[in-house]
Amino acid sequence: MLLYRFDTQLLIEGNGLSEDEIYENIVKNIEGDCLLVVGDEKLIKIHFHTNEPWKVLEYCASLGDIHDIVIENMERQANGF
Known part of the structure; x- marks a missing residue:
């Protein structure tokens, strides 16, 4: 059983983006x-x-335009679905 089930990936486009600030906020x-x-940036x-x-998604959308969103259920993947 996985502790965290969803692999969440996306791109954020905006102005003045900061890797460090985004990382710290999510953590x-x-x-x-x-x-x-x-x-x-x-x-x-x-x-x-x-x-x-x-x-x-909600947090990233507050920073700019989000796209190329992929959310995969890793538990289903592990079970062969």
């Missing part, structure tokens, strides 16, 4: 693991395992 406010925040890629992917 502080959303439970999960395997967080990657990579990019520059105009485009950030997020990868995060969590049970609450909607919180990631």
Whole structure:
């Protein structure tokens, strides 16, 4: 059984984005693991395992335009679905 069920990935486009600020905010406010925040001040890629992917989407949407959103149920993948 996985501790965090959903692999959440997306891109954020905006102005003045900060990898460090985004990373710290997600770690502080959303439970999960395997967080990657990579990019520059105009485009950030997020990868995060969590049970609450909607919180990631809501936060990231507050920063800019979100797209290329992928949320995969890793438990289903592990079970061969």
